[in-house]
Amino acid sequence: MTMAPRLRKVALTAHITSSVGWLGSVAGFLALAVAGLASQDPQTVRAAYLGMELTGRYVIVPLNLASLLTGLVQSLGTTWGLFRHYWVLAKFLINVFATIILLTFMQRGTLGYLAGAAADTTLSSTDLLRVRSLAPVLHAGASLLLLLVATTLGVYKPRGLTPYGWRKQHELRAARGEYPGRADP
Amino acid sequence: MADQPRYPGTPRWVKVFGIAALVVILLFVILLLIGGGHGPGRHTSSGALRGRTPPSSILQRGAPQT
Numbered sequence: 720m721t722m723a724p725r726l727r728k729v730a731l732t733a734h735i736t737s738s739v740g741w742l743g744s745v746a747g748f749l750a751l752a753v754a755g756l757a758s759q760d761p762q763t764v765r766a767a768y769l770g771m772e773l774t775g776r777y778v779i780v781p782l783n784l785a786s787l788l789t790g791l792v793q794s795l796g797t798t799w800g801l802f803r804h805y806w807v808l809a810k811f812l813i814n815v816f817a818t819i820i821l822l823t824f825m826q827r828g829t830l831g832y833l834a835g836a837a838a839d840t841t842l843s844s845t846d847l848l849r850v851r852s853l854a855p856v857l858h859a860g861a862s863l864l865l866l867l868v869a870t871t872l873g874v875y876k877p878r879g880l881t882p883y884g885w886r887k888q889h890e891l892r893a894a895r896g897e898y899p900g901r902a903d904p
Numbered sequence: 905m906a907d908q909p910r911y912p913g914t915p916r917w918v919k920v921f922g923i924a925a926l927v928v929i930l931l932f933v934i935l936l937l938i939g940g941g942h943g944p945g946r947h948t949s950s951g952a953l954r955g956r957t958p959p960s961s962i963l964q965r966g967a968p969q970t
Contacts, residue, residue, distance in 0.1 A: 805918045879915035889909070 722796040734793045737785035738873075742866040744778045745859055752855035755833075761844035764851060765837045771855060772834035775825050783821055787814050803884030806872045813869045817862055829854040 722730060748771055755767030790811065794801040802808055824830055829852055836842055836850045880888060 805915065809918075809921060877915070877917050879918055882911055885911045 720796065721798055727793075727797060730789060730792050730796060734786065734789035737782050737789055738866075738870070741779065741782040741786050742863070742870065744774060744782055745862045745866060748774050748779060749856065749859035749863060752859050756851055756853060756856055759848070761847050764847055768833045768837035772830055772837075775821075775830055780821065780825060783814075783818055787818055790814060800884065800887070802881055803887060804876075805879040805881060806875075806877050808881060810869045810872050813865050813872075817865055820858065821862070824854075824858055829858075 721727075751767045751771045751774065755764050755771065758764055758767070791801065793799075794807050794811070799807055801811060833850065833852055833855070836847060
């Protein structure tokens with residue numbers, strides 16, 4: 720089922736907005752992660768880790784899920800399809816991979832641990848400086864790289880049909896009668 | 905009767921991407937296996953927690969998994 724042109728524009732706008740917003744929010748998160756890691760000032764470390772948790776929970780995760788959802792709508796609601804073109808499939812896999820890593824990192828992982836330490840007012844400045852971690856910088860840096868790859872794929876749309884996309888395309892052409900002598904029943 | 909054209913094969917950029925993704929995943933798995941875990945204990949700044957006991961309030965929260 721393909722969307723009407725007006726609805727397709729709305730869906731495309733939502734997808735671009737959420738995806739580019741996700742990329743920008745990860746860049747902001749990376750700045751906080753670097754500040755938290757590099758600073759020797761406990762107040763800055765505390766503020767950075769608390770800010771990272773808030774940014775992650777209320778900006779990055781919603782934008783991530785919105786990007787995934789609008790991407791699915793955009794692919795399944797247009798002739799591009801989800802499994803027909805390699806670039807669409809690659810973007811989808813990147814998005815799913817990034818979502819799994821992000822949700823694990825947010826809910827069960829390092830970020831909760833660091834934000835918990837930052838929120839613990841009984842923790843001494845020395846102890847707080849000792850729990851600083853390179854993990855948020857690594858995760859945010861890798862995410863930024865993946866999102867840049869996904870953005871590039873979305874803009875350049877490199878050629879290449881999957882075997883499924885190839886079959887579908889030629890089924891469509893056969894149905895239109897583009898192959899003489901091969902009329903479908 | 906005209907047959908449909910043969911599938912031209914997987915584009916080169918897809919193969920390059922696939923190989924790069926496999927290498928990254930393999931490296932990650934190897935790091936997990938030889939590193940024995942993944943979390944702030946592994947990535948602490950200047951190796952601060954390696955070989956030392958973390959603060960008790962942190963230990964009580966349990967180790968993160970990612």
